[in-house]
Amino acid sequence: MRSVLFAALAAPLLAMAQGVSAPAAVVTTPQVRAELVAHAPQGLIAGQAIWLGLKITHQPHWHTYWKNPGDSGLPTTLAWTLPTGTSAGEIEWPAPQRLPIGPLMNYGYEGTLLLPVALTLPAGFAADALEVKLRAEWLVCKDVCIPEGGDFVLTLPAQAATTGHAAAFEAARAAAPRALSEARATVEVKDDALQVRIDGLPASWQGQTLRFFPETAGVIQNAAPLQARWQGSQWQATVLLDPQRSASPTLMPVVLRLPAEQGSVVVAATVQGSWPALPAPAPLPSLDAANIEGSAPAAAAVSLPWALLLALAGGALLNLMPCVFPVLSLKMLAVAGQGADRRALLAGGLAYTAGVVLSFLALAGLLLALRAGGEQLGWGFQLQSPAVVAVLAALFMLIGLNLAGLFELGSVLPSSWMAARARHPVVDSLLTGVLAVAVASPCTAPFMGASLGLAVTLPTGQALAVFAALGLGMALPYLAATAWPPLARALPRPGVWMLHFRTVMAFPMFATVVWLVWVLGQQTGIDGAGALLGLLLVLAFAAWALGSPTLGPRARGGFGMAAAALLALALVWAVPLLRHEAAPATSAAVSERWQPWSPQRVALAHAEGRMVFVDFTAAWCVTCQINKRTLNDSAVLAEFDARRVLLLRADWTRRDATIAAELTRLGRSGVPVYAFYPPGAAGPYVLSEILSAAEIRAALSATAL
């Protein structure tokens, strides 16, 4: 009797106790009210599961995060302290909502949220009550973020039902994504996006706009708009990959949600195709001794003063190139012939130096500006355009003919120009400096392409300083001659030999023309080369007709008109042919051994476990041609064969954005560049500008597979 009374009194009391939660089950902060709640309609039965949950009521505009929080944030974490034998499951996350913040996207919850967790009681459970302790941590954000946490304690009676929050648990169950067993989902990795295809969605969903939430973090661009469509009963979507993706899962569970709380499902999508390998960036040239010896100007670690010194020496050497030597030597002889007006001489020398330095700076500045503007250019860019090559060939031809005596500038240019030249010797010298750079620049690419290509990748100030030093070095011999009369006096006295010398100097000029015609032929094919030769012929005729000192005025008029007409015809015929050939004319470069380079070929070779050696070359690059002899050495080729190295040639004779991009990736912007690409994660190794068989062999053994 007494026990019945006690039970009758106790039950409502217990019921009341459930209605009023123990104080330690609630944590209130200015942003949220968090409460540990439970749902056990049959009390605690051994071996059975009950529900626990963290109920978070957010203040307006504050939110917490889903299991994949999106671009930022952290998911709420629950750490249970339970009696032995009791185990808690994972959080059954309700479907989240999208929380955009500027250009970013997060996934989380506002308002009221219940995160349910299933608790399984041990088989031998026989206690009167169960004490559950929870340490929960959550990040709650509005425009600022506050990491919060709380310690919760809840004691559940074994015999009584705990149903105070039944409605909340029911709502949470409804809001949790339903696992669709009949759904089939695939995710295909294609280029920079995922192609999602899901079949078996509820029929009532067809045609509706769905929200897409991946459970795996760090894969997609969360903020990018979803491109989704229905193809009959199949839902398809294209989702952009995160460029800084940090996960490559084989299985991607995704949550799909109908608008306005109408329901959500979770589907486990299998990933098809392979994830693009997270790219291994190219390390710096790191083959130690093999690399550093031959390439002091090319090494990235070269200090600026050393680079300037080398540029100065390079500039001085430029004077010996067939392009520049004739111009320089004639200027020097003019110095020898001049009188004692030292000041005028020095002024001329300084003006020439200024012209040279400014022209180099202008050329470098143009290249840097174009590169900054996104153009895929490197040093030698001027020689990649057939039009530029043709113009240079014409220029050299005219200079050569002038030196050979076919025509005189005095007879061609109006007398007023000639008088102006005489009256302003300083300006004349400046313009001669500019001309000298114009004729020198095509010669720099062949011999200094890689070094200057490296200079261009330096910070702007340093790059311009290197080019200025180059110009100074080039102008130095002439400047020295004008500044120190003893030097000028050391030159031989003028005489008849000067005329012979002048004529002889024409031949290096013609040699340069031959080379430029060859380069043009590589770019435009044999027709383009033929067109250029025809153009040069007509140009020569015109130069003679208009400028020969031996012709009288009437003859000049007659021949001049004929020459002008022929020139016009030649231009009309030749100019259309001076365009890049549609099909690359790299047949000379491609033999059985060397195949054309492409990133796909490298990837395929790597897939086979083969090492790849790439030769970045160009027709107008003379260092490249010299190195070709090293590459064709039978011992070197035997080594390549023994190690099954794939030999690829990247021909940069004409503009090619892919090659330029790869050169940039290697830290270069000029040719030649020789690089080893081993399979596996190790990055490309760059060799020095002047190849030697020993260096190649050392590199092969260092990167031995």
Added chain:
Amino acid sequence: MKQALIATTVALAAALAAASALASATVGQPAPAFTAADTAGKTVSLADFKGKHVVLEWVNPGCPFVVKHYSSSNMQGTQKEAAAKGVVWLAINSTAPEATDFKAPAAMAQWMQGQKAAATATLMDADGKVGKAYGARTTPHMYIINPAGTLVYAGAIDSKPTSSAADIASATNHVKVALAESLAGKPVSTATTKPYGCSVKYSSGA
């Protein structure tokens, strides 16, 4: 025909929307160039540091995750270690002026000084251009650029995404590891990790 038109308009709208979204700096590709003013008003460009390793740290003193790494001196320690190896460290604040935790340049400089930070420069990116070019999502968000200008690391400062400073000791500092590997000329073993922290408060006007 109409469908094609609608499809094109939608695609265009999507493209425009995406254009205002974050750009795509990618590990293994050249790091986007940028120019910004530091807290003293001096102009600083990424190109100024060509030939050196550069670390970019997105910072916001109002974010508890930034405070986690600064109050424990973890960030300052990483900065000092980097500086000793000749690495350039740029701390960048892309918080919009209208955000509640915006700090004016002078206040930002003062905060960095008070924290005894060892950054080479602190850049103010109030219009968010630099942040968007790099896809910076969180504070902190770390990037490492090698001397050739290639992005070699993007992601979190360490491996334990929590707000508690107690977790720092047991976490792997991704930046220290990546710098050590890159300075030795080796490829970075963990080149991308998921960054954690508060979202960068971008200006909505940009």
